[in-house]
Amino acid sequence: MNIAKVIVDVPASSINQTFDYLVPEKFQDILQTGMRVIVPFGPRKIMGFVVGKSSESSFDKLKEIVDVLDLIPALTPELLDLGKWLANETLSLYITALQAMLPQVMKAQYNKEIVRMTDSELSSEFENLFAGRDIIAYEEVEGSAISYYQLQKAVQDGDISIDYLVKSKITKKHVTMIKPARSPHLLEEAIYDLSKNAKKQLLLLQYFLEKPEAIAKQQLLKALKTTDSTVKALIDKGLLESFQMEVYRNPYDDDAFARTVALELTEEQTTAILPIKENISNEKHDVFLLHGVTGSGKTEVYLQSIQDVLDKGKEAIVLVPEISLTPQMVKRFKGRFGSNVAVMHSALSVGEKYDEWRRIQRKEVQVVVGARSAIFAPFENIGIIIIDEEHETSYKQEDQPRYHARDVAIHRGETHQCPVILGSATPTLESYARAQKGVYKLATLSKRTNEKAMPEVEIIDMRDELHAGNRTMFSRKLKTRVEQCIQRGEQIVLLLNRRGYSTFVMCRDCGHVKECPHCDIALTFHKNSSQLKCHYCSYEEPMPVECPECTSDLIRYFGTGTQKVEEALAKLIPEARVIRMDVDTTRRKGAHEKLLTQFANKEADILLGTQMIAKGLDFENVTLVGVLTADSMLHLPDFRSSEKTFQLLTQVSGRAGRHELSGEVIVQTYTPDHYSIELASNYNFNDFYLKEMAMRKTFQYPPYVFLALLTISHENKIKAVQTAQKIVQMLLKNIQSDSKVLGPTPSPIPRIKDRYRYQCMIKYKNEPDLRSYINKIMDIFKDEMRKEDLQITVDMQPYHLM
DNA sequence: AGCACGCCGACT
DNA sequence: GTCGGCGTGCTC
Numbered sequence: 001m002n003i004a005k006v007i008v009d010v011p012a013s014s015i016n017q018t019f020d021y022l023v024p025e026k027f028q029d030i031l032q033t034g035m036r037v038i039v040p041f042g043p044r045k046i047m048g049f050v051v052g053k054s055s056e057s058s059f060d061k062l063k064e065i066v067d068v069l070d071l072i073p074a075l076t077p078e079l080l081d082l083g084k085w086l087a088n089e090t091l092s093l094y095i096t097a098l099q100a101m102l103p104q105v106m107k108a109q110y111n112k113e114i115v116r117m118t119d120s121e122l123s124s125e126f127e128n129l130f131a132g133r134d135i136i137a138y139e140e141v142e143g144s145a146i147s148y149y150q151l152q153k154a155v156q157d158g159d160i161s162i163d164y165l166v167k168s169k170i171t172k173k174h175v176t177m178i179k180p181a182r183s184p185h186l187l188e189e190a191i192y193d194l195s196k197n198a199k200k201q202l203l204l205l206q207y208f209l210e211k212p213e214a215i216a217k218q219q220l221l222k223a224l225k226t227t228d229s230t231v232k233a234l235i236d237k238g239l240l241e242s243f244q245m246e247v248y249r250n251p252y253d254d255d256a257f258a259r260t261v262a263l264e265l266t267e268e269q270t271t272a273i274l275p276i277k278e279n280i281s282n283e284k285h286d287v288f289l290l291h292g293v294t295g296s297g298k299t300e301v302y303l304q305s306i307q308d309v310l311d312k313g314k315e316a317i318v319l320v321p322e323i324s325l326t327p328q329m330v331k332r333f334k335g336r337f338g339s340n341v342a343v344m345h346s347a348l349s350v351g352e353k354y355d356e357w358r359r360i361q362r363k364e365v366q367v368v369v370g371a372r373s374a375i376f377a378p379f380e381n382i383g384i385i386i387i388d389e390e391h392e393t394s395y396k397q398e399d400q401p402r403y404h405a406r407d408v409a410i411h412r413g414e415t416h417q418c419p420v421i422l423g424s425a426t427p428t429l430e431s432y433a434r435a436q437k438g439v440y441k442l443a444t445l446s447k448r449t450n451e452k453a454m455p456e457v458e459i460i461d462m463r464d465e466l467h468a469g470n471r472t473m474f475s476r477k478l479k480t481r482v483e484q485c486i487q488r489g490e491q492i493v494l495l496l497n498r499r500g501y502s503t504f505v506m507c508r509d510c511g512h513v514k515e516c517p518h519c520d521i522a523l524t525f526h527k528n529s530s531q532l533k534c535h536y537c538s539y540e541e542p543m544p545v546e547c548p549e550c551t552s553d554l555i556r557y558f559g560t561g562t563q564k565v566e567e568a569l570a571k572l573i574p575e576a577r578v579i580r581m582d583v584d585t586t587r588r589k590g591a592h593e594k595l596l597t598q599f600a601n602k603e604a605d606i607l608l609g610t611q612m613i614a615k616g617l618d619f620e621n622v623t624l625v626g627v628l629t630a631d632s633m634l635h636l637p638d639f640r641s642s643e644k645t646f647q648l649l650t651q652v653s654g655r656a657g658r659h660e661l662s663g664e665v666i667v668q669t670y671t672p673d674h675y676s677i678e679l680a681s682n683y684n685f686n687d688f689y690l691k692e693m694a695m696r697k698t699f700q701y702p703p704y705v706f707l708a709l710l711t712i713s714h715e716n717k718i719k720a721v722q723t724a725q726k727i728v729q730m731l732l733k734n735i736q737s738d739s740k741v742l743g744p745t746p747s748p749i750p751r752i753k754d755r756y757r758y759q760c761m762i763k764y765k766n767e768p769d770l771r772s773y774i775n776k777i778m779d780i781f782k783d784e785m786r787k788e789d790l791q792i793t794v795d796m797q798p799y800h801l802m
Numbered sequence: 803a804g805c806a807c808g809c810c811g812a813c814t
Numbered sequence: 815g816t817c818g819g820c821g822t823g824c825t826c
Binding site for chain 3: 008150
């Protein structure tokens with residue numbers, strides 16, 4: 001078994017296979033499957049994953065593994081298999097799938113250096129370049145007078161060599177530890193030998209006689225009120241020794257969380273949890289859809305199920321949407337399970353993420369709470385997987401590998417024979433339909449634990465406001481209610497449903513809209529820099545003073561940004577104290593938390609924000625929720641727009657009146673009769689489900705069909721269209737008669753970064769070989785993809801049809 | 803992907 | 815001859 005099968009870090013379809021390497025003697029005992037290694041690959045050195053071992057190879061001239069990067073395999077055998085499945089499922093490369101399962105820092109960085117190989121005089125260009133040094137960065141050559149040809153020649157002549165380096169980005173944090181270097185009786189002897197003035201040394205030795213275990217140096221110095229030099233003196237005498245110990249950056253102070261105990265479950269909760277507990281104790285895999293209204297105590301069901309899993313000595317993965325991974329959520333898990341919880345989300349620094357991951361890998365925690373990628377937690381004995389807010393679109397990864405965390409969860413649940421719980425107040429139609437069919441087990445929590453009714457929702461028709469001469473974005477009713485609320489000392493949450501709107505710039509005279517010169521999309525106005533920016537490429541330009549088309553100076557920005565609402569609010573209700581929460585005000589680390597704390601401390605009357613305030617927040621003093629533009633995403637070209645609207649309205653309504661005070665919700669809209677708005681106002685999920693399912697059936701959308709989206713892009717529009725047409729023809733030849741291929745049509749954003757984009761959509765019910773057809777097609781175009789910069793991307797079960 | 807190699811054409 | 819550009823094929 002001295003041959004390793006390695007998947008190398010080269011994301012190209014022609015390299016999507018294992019390469020064989022010899023394992024040198026010195027690594028034979030330590031090398032295990034799943035470890036990262038450095039291997040020579042052509043002239044360079046690159047990172048790779050050992051995915052298997054063998055005693056023979058069909059290749060006769062094998063190179064040797066240069067180095068091993070891990071002591072413990074980075075990937076368990078299960079995760080290696082999972083990666084293969086994932087790559088296959090999402091039509092991505094194996095290496096891409098493997099990389100997606102590890103924290104950012106474990107990706108390799110590559111560097112090139114030029115090494116001087118001779119002491120004899122080189123040409124003056126090279127002498128200038130080296131300037132007395134022996135090794136220089138490769139980048140320095142690029143700025144110098146030396147041509148590539150000269151460089152090549154110098155390498156051939158043996159004057160210099162080019163070194164390819166693989167650097168692991170990992171930064172481990174260390175502390176210096178001190179411990180006795182001799183046995184206790186020798187220390188005692190040493191005490192007698194100490195000079196009389198060495199009082200501090202005496203103190204130190206006495207300390208270690210009492211507590212011989214290692215202690216952090218900083219801590220030791222503080223406790224004994226001494227300095228570095230005393231310790232050093234004893235180390236020099238050989239009585240103590242110091243060593244480095246790796247520490248983890250724990251971003252959360254575990255002691256700071258007040259511990260909680262299991263709450264008594266309501267009848268509904270007890271009924272819901274019972275089959276889950278059975279699953280856990282019988283080590284059986286089922287998928288449960290926990291459909292519970294906001295405030296019905298889903299989290300308590302999670303917590304108690306997890307407790308069962310921990311009692312069995314197994315592990316738990318909890319996924320929560322990034323946006324609701326708030327301190328409040330973390331608090332609930334840390335409060336119940338203390339330091340047994342690792343937290344993984346994007347607000348952590350890369351180092352912190354790595355540390356949390358290592359705590360999982362070393363089995364120092366049994367519970368992980370995290371966003372999408374936490375589904376790849378390297379646990380080996382999973383007892384439960386929970387996906388909270390199952391309907392959230394952030395569970396779908398939008399770049400390669402384009403996976404859905406729910407699918408990965410169910411796959412891992414099968415492997416580990418453990419239950420998977422999908423929780424939501426507004427499940428996706430896909431999941432609810434499966435629950436109806438009995439594929440998933442449905443559990444319903446229809447009552448709030450505090451027995452309070454859901455807040456009353458009032459729909460305001462904004463067209464009436466307009467007819468009555470109110471041109472502001474606040475209806476008269478909302479304005480009055482806000483004022484009343486402030487007078488009573490209660491708080492308000494205002495949601496600006498911004499998706500679909502942005503602050504674009506339009507000329508009021510001629511209607512000209514400023515677009516990005518490289519992408520077919522309106523530029524977005526950024527007030528603080530007074531720049532127009534493109535959200536798809538990095539293009540930006542200053543805000544024009546006059547219209548470039550008609551030179552009118554009536555060019556203004558449009559759309560309803562939170563900033564604009566804030567300004568309007570200040571005019572309309574000057575006494576209101578407002579906290580604005582959007583991407584701009586929460587960009588800084590910890591800003592999110594700070595703003596919420598301020599609001600909780602009643603330092604403001606109104607919390608104004610985008611979707612990010614719709615979820616998971618729980619403030620007892622909030623009695624009014626206002627939705628400024630309920631229908632802004634209803635008109636997007638997205639078959640899920642009604643579903644998303646219904647979900648958002650239901651979620652945000654749940655923010656009001658969660659405690660003693662009863663709540664009220666005001667929803668402003670231009671389409672008050674739309675079923676998603678009407679039914680959300682009555683909390684009628686069931687009718688919404690039936691109505692929306694009927695729509696999906698009529699228009700043949702999921703869950704009635706599966707989707708696959710192919711996007712073809714090229715600099716040349718004709719080339720893009722023609723290729724897309726060819727692809728459609730090829731697909732039509734292969735697919736079943738009840739499948740459909742739509743397109744090619746221009747993508748919703750027809751051009752990004754000067755590339756024209758066309759797409760075709762496959763709607764299918766049963767297409768077992770679809771993935772291999774698509775692979776075949778990609779293979780046919782692989783030459784054009786490489787030589788002519790043609791791009792074809794595939795998204796199985798797409799969420800955004802872009 | 804990223805690199806070397808080899809062919810070709812331009813320039814001293 | 816010398817140098818740079820670009821297309822092609824390979825990487826255990």
